[in-house]
Amino acid sequence: MLQKTLKKWLNQFKQYFFTYSDGFYHLPYSSKSPQALVDSFANYPFIKHNKVKQSIFANTPFCEGGFNYQELEEGLWVIYSKMKYKTNVAFDLVYDNPEEMKMEDKGYYMLSLNNVTNKAVIETDICEKQLCFSNYSWTFFKPKERNCDLNFKGANNKYITLYFNEEWLQKNLVQNSLFSEAGLNKFISSDEPYIAWPLNENEEVVKNFNIFDEVMNMNNEASHIDFLQFKLCTLNLIFDFLKICIDQQVIEKHFAIDYKDKFSINKVENYLTSNLYDKFPGIDWLAEKFKISESKLKSEFKQFFGKPIYKYFQEKQMLLAKELIIENKLLIKEISYKLGYENTSKFTAAFKKYHGILPSELQKQEFEIAV
Structure with a gap:
């Protein structure tokens, strides 16, 4: 059969x-x-x-x-x-x-x-x-x-x-x-x-x-x-x-977006969300890796996902950072380092801009809930 x-x-x-x-x-x-x-x-x-x-x-x-x-x-x-x-x-x-x-x-x-x-x-x-x-x-x-x-x-x-x-x-x-x-x-x-x-x-x-x-x-x-x-x-x-x-x-x-470029744009997005433990690799590096021009990558990524590519990557990092703080297995300094930030202050500023709260305040809230 x-x-x-x-x-x-x-x-x-x-x-x-x-x-x-x-x-x-x-x-x-x-x-x-x-x-x-x-x-x-x-x-x-x-x-x-x-x-x-x-x-x-x-x-x-x-x-x-x-x-x-x-x-x-x-x-x-x-x-x-x-x-x-x-x-x-x-x-x-x-x-x-x-x-x-x-x-x-x-x-x-x-x-x-x-x-x-x-x-x-x-x-x-x-x-x-x-x-x-x-x-x-x-x-x-x-x-x-x-x-x-x-x-x-x-x-x-x-x-x-x-x-x-x-x-x-x-x-x-x-x-x-x-x-x-x-x-x-x-x-x-x-x-x-x-x-x-x-x-x-x-x-x-x-x-x-x-x-x-x-x-x-x-x-x-x-x-x-x-x-x-x-x-x-x-x-x-x-x-x-x-x-x-x-x-x-x-x-x-x-x-x-061209049929072939659609493949490239989706693969770029998947690569970024699979590599959040690092600095943003750069438009030029991504364009070369996925065989698409820099201008197309910038314009078509925004067209397809609604945001500039770096902003998209950073927002996903901030969502990950929140989960890492809630898990409470790493210090804020360690999270900052893992996500590729040069220093903790830059990470803290980015986190507050996206979530409206300092990482330390979120950490304190989670601790009080746990207690």
Whole structure:
């Protein structure tokens, strides 16, 4: 049975069979349509597909987790995925036979709210808590555009993705005044392939992960799905995106990052959060190591993660420093040294600027709580 399943999968994707390059296992999936996407994952080995609950679960050498899917109405699907990664995995969007696709098959737009949570590499002998860093973002892809989701080993990632075709877009969104006010009509008619926009974790839209946990019955706590509530939440998610595009002038400020550069930018971010016990290595050193120009590294990192690269690194160091103080296994002077600061006073100033409290005051508070 397993051999038959493997053969079927290999035949379907023989020209796209998973490969290993750039430190990632590349796994293909079809996005000619949401149904094709579901079918392509369902045909992977070691996959459980529950057609009644419309869910897929995977436990493979690559990852563990899955997704729930629903067709809310003709031309509109929602897929909510949650996955933990055992190794570096890149999901590559492919079309089964792009040269043979019908002219009238225009494909699907993909609007996704993303939560990527990576583990920080920390010495467990001085910090027992597992420290994770979450990044939130929107992505909006036009049909048939190349896409690749990068997932690092140890990551716990969540994606709420809406798929809608051209007919649904024209009927339900294009005529809405918010759509044009957000500048999305200009984006649709432009040559830009996609929008990727960072979000802060305290933005209201982030609450949609908890909302969709409930309305899509991700935890199997309800006997059935309330489709009216589900549709309402889906429409609210779309309007959240439109409002952010207006409030943050997304279309005016956004620029698309090249497919290859996207790999480099993500690898830079992962390298930084895996090497917090050191000084910032420098833009020039990072650019040379990850084969990207300094100007691109600076502009594209900020575009992708919402902050200048050094500020991003320093903020992650300050989060780590707080955990080290709470663990109370190192002196403040030792923490300062471990994080690459020249002297304790500079570390103390940086810590207070970010956390609003001196390291010594936090240490005292933690001691009083312990007593």
